Amino acid sequence: MAFKVSCVDAGSECPGSFTTETERELMEIVHLHQQIAHPEINISDETDGFVKTLVKTV
DSSP: OOEEEEGGGGTOOOOOEEEESSHHHHHHHHHHHHHHHOTTSOOOHHHHHHHHHHOEEO
């Protein structure tokens, strides 16, 4: 089972889409992407919680 999340799932026009083998790895990649592509979004427990609601298993 893999985990996937895309920026469009959060209502963004950003083409970012990520698939990893673990949710932990996915969140690490999401954090890096946030810092580079979405610096206006603070990395926090609140944003992590929101992102986790968008994660799909594939």
